[in-house]
Amino acid sequence: MNGPEFLQQNVDCLKSSMGACFPGERAVFRGHDLHGELKDLDWMELYVFGITGRRFTPEQLRLMHAIWVLTSYPDARIWNNRVAALAGSARSTGTLGVAAALAVSEASIYGRGIDVKAIEFITVTRKALDNGVELADCVQAELKKHRGIAGFGRPLASGDERIAPIMALAHSLGLDEGPHVRLAFDVNEFLLSGRWRLGMNFGAIAAAFGADLGLSTREYYLFVFPAFLAGMPPCFIESAQRTEGALFPLSCEHILYEGEPKRSWQPEDRLLKSVSC
Amino acid sequence: MSNDKPTEQIRTRIWLEEPEPDNPFATRAAYCHGYDVYGAMLGQASWVEMLYLLFRGEAPTPPQAELLEAAAVALANPGPRDPSVHAAMCGGVGGSTAAASLIAALAVGAGQFSGGRELFLSMEAWNGCGMNIEAWQRHMAAPGEDTASIWPAPEHHPGFDPHGVSTTTIVKQTLTCLAGMSTGPRLSWLQKNRSQLEFAAGRPLTMSGVVAAAFVDLGFTPEQGEMLYLLLRLPGAAAHALEQWQYGHKKFPFFRIELENDPAKEGL
Structure with missing residues (x-):
C-alpha cells in the first residue's frame, strides 16, 4: 500500500523489531538486552548479529575477523586511505576523514561495488551448477554481460597476497572446503587456463566465504563495510602529525592541462550564439 | 629547492593553473576550460x-x-520534511560539524526516493525513451534490471511520487516556469504529455522528474545531472541544520517508539 493513508499510519512513531534505547534504563538490541544478555559479545559477533539476527560459531567469527584484518592496509597512497590522510594533512577531523574514506570505499572497481557483484556471481553460479549448468557457460555468460567477473583480476596488481593467509586460516578452522570457496577456485582455474588472464583476488574468496557462512548479498555487503577501516586511522594520524598541507603537495606543474586553449570571456559572444541557435 | 619536473601528474581538461614566479605551489592565474577565472570571469x-x-x-x-x-x-x-534536510537537521541539532550535516544530507539525498539516484535513473529514462510516449509506456511496463549493485532494486518509477495522489502545485509551477524558458524540447513535451506519463507510471510527476527533463535539455549527462542535483539541494540542508542548532534539541522531534519484541515485556 502506498499513498498518504499509508504515510499517515507511520506518522510520529517508529515501529521496530531492531531495538530501542531507554535512556537511563536499558537498551534493546534485536530483542535482547544489550547490557545484560549481550554485554560480553565480541564486537564482531554483535556487528554480524545486528546485520543478520543470527549467531555464528567462534571459528566463523575468527574467519570474519581475518577478512577485515588482512585487507586493512595503512598505505596513504591507496585512494580511499588517501582521503583519510588528506583530511589529516588538511587539519580536518578524524571522524570526517575516516567516514569519507569509508564512503569512498563503495567504489565501482574495488571495495563494496565489487563485493556485491562478487557474492552475487558466486551464489548464482553455485545454484546454476547445482542445476546442471556447465561452469564454462556460467563464466562466459558473466564475461559477456559484464566484460569481467567481480573478484577476478585486480587494478594495479596481478596477484593477491591476501589469499594464502586467509586460506591457511580457513584450513585451520575447518572452513576451507565450503561449496562457494571450492567454486571460486574452480572459476580461477578455468580463467587461468583460458585467454582471460583474470586471476582470483581477495574479493572473490572473501565473497565465497561470505556465501559459505550463509550471508545473503545484502548481509555480506554490510558485513564488509568496515573491511578497510583499520588501515585508515594510521593514515590520518601520520599526516595529521606532520606539517599541515605536506601530504602529496601538488605544484602547478603537477597539473597536465589537456583542455581548450586560452580564450576570452565575452558575454556578447554567447548572446549571439543563443540568437543563432 | 629542485626545479625538476614532477614524475606524477593529474590530467585535466577543466583547469589550468599558472604559478607565481616565486612559488610553484601558488597560483598566479587559473583558467577554467580556457577562460581566465580571476582575471576575466570574476565579476x-x-x-x-x-x-x-x-x-x-x-x-x-x-x-x-x-x-x-x-x-x-x-x-x-x-x-x-525532505529526508535529506531531515538528516542535515539531525546533524545540526546535536552540534555536529558543518561538514557532517552536509554529508548527512548528501548520503540520504543520494537515494532512489527523491534523491540523486532517482534523478540519475530518470535522466537515463529520458535518454532511452526521448519524447516517444509509447517508449515511456514500454519502459514503465518492463521489469527492472536484475544486476547486483550497491543500490537497492528500484521500488517506483523514477521521477514519479510513490506516495503521491495528484501532481503538486509546486511541481506544476516549476514545470510551467522551466518549460517556458527551455531551449530544449523535453520540458515542453513533458508539459504537454504529463498526464499520459503519470497514467503510465500510476503516480504523479515529482520535482526530480521535472529537473531530470531540464538537465537533459541543458545537455547534461545522467552522471553530471546526479552531481548537480546533489549539489544544488545542499543550501536548504545547510540553513536548516544551522537553524536547529539555534532552536536546540528539546524542540526537535524524537518520536515515539513501538518495540515489537521488547524482552522486558515478553518476560512479564
Whole structure:
C-alpha cells in the first residue's frame, strides 16, 4: 500500500523489531538486552548479529575477523586511505576523514561495488551448477554481460597476497572446503587456463566465504563495510602529525592541462550564439 | 629547492593553473576550460554560468543560464520534511560539524526516493525513451534490471511520487516556469504529455522528474545531472541544520517508539 493513508499510519512513531534505547534504563538490541544478555559479545559477533539476527560459531567469527584484518592496509597512497590522510594533512577531523574514506570505499572497481557483484556471481553460479549448468557457460555468460567477473583480476596488481593467509586460516578452522570457496577456485582455474588472464583476488574468496557462512548479498555487503577501516586511522594520524598541507603537495606543474586553449570571456559572444541557435 | 619536473601528474581538461614566479605551489592565474577565472570571469560570470562551464566545458547561452538558474532556485531548499534536510537537521541539532550535516544530507539525498539516484535513473529514462510516449509506456511496463549493485532494486518509477495522489502545485509551477524558458524540447513535451506519463507510471510527476527533463535539455549527462542535483539541494540542508542548532534539541522531534519484541515485556 502506498499513498498518504499509508504515510499517515507511520506518522510520529517508529515501529521496530531492531531495538530501542531507554535512556537511563536499558537498551534493546534485536530483542535482547544489550547490557545484560549481550554485554560480553565480541564486537564482531554483535556487528554480524545486528546485520543478520543470527549467531555464528567462534571459528566463523575468527574467519570474519581475518577478512577485515588482512585487507586493512595503512598505505596513504591507496585512494580511499588517501582521503583519510588528506583530511589529516588538511587539519580536518578524524571522524570526517575516516567516514569519507569509508564512503569512498563503495567504489565501482574495488571495495563494496565489487563485493556485491562478487557474492552475487558466486551464489548464482553455485545454484546454476547445482542445476546442471556447465561452469564454462556460467563464466562466459558473466564475461559477456559484464566484460569481467567481480573478484577476478585486480587494478594495479596481478596477484593477491591476501589469499594464502586467509586460506591457511580457513584450513585451520575447518572452513576451507565450503561449496562457494571450492567454486571460486574452480572459476580461477578455468580463467587461468583460458585467454582471460583474470586471476582470483581477495574479493572473490572473501565473497565465497561470505556465501559459505550463509550471508545473503545484502548481509555480506554490510558485513564488509568496515573491511578497510583499520588501515585508515594510521593514515590520518601520520599526516595529521606532520606539517599541515605536506601530504602529496601538488605544484602547478603537477597539473597536465589537456583542455581548450586560452580564450576570452565575452558575454556578447554567447548572446549571439543563443540568437543563432 | 629542485626545479625538476614532477614524475606524477593529474590530467585535466577543466583547469589550468599558472604559478607565481616565486612559488610553484601558488597560483598566479587559473583558467577554467580556457577562460581566465580571476582575471576575466570574476565579476562578470554568474554562479550558474560557472557551474555550467565546469560540467559542460562551454559557457552557457543566456537562455541556458536562465534555465539552470531557475532550476537551482527550485532545488535550493527541499524543505525540512525532505529526508535529506531531515538528516542535515539531525546533524545540526546535536552540534555536529558543518561538514557532517552536509554529508548527512548528501548520503540520504543520494537515494532512489527523491534523491540523486532517482534523478540519475530518470535522466537515463529520458535518454532511452526521448519524447516517444509509447517508449515511456514500454519502459514503465518492463521489469527492472536484475544486476547486483550497491543500490537497492528500484521500488517506483523514477521521477514519479510513490506516495503521491495528484501532481503538486509546486511541481506544476516549476514545470510551467522551466518549460517556458527551455531551449530544449523535453520540458515542453513533458508539459504537454504529463498526464499520459503519470497514467503510465500510476503516480504523479515529482520535482526530480521535472529537473531530470531540464538537465537533459541543458545537455547534461545522467552522471553530471546526479552531481548537480546533489549539489544544488545542499543550501536548504545547510540553513536548516544551522537553524536547529539555534532552536536546540528539546524542540526537535524524537518520536515515539513501538518495540515489537521488547524482552522486558515478553518476560512479564
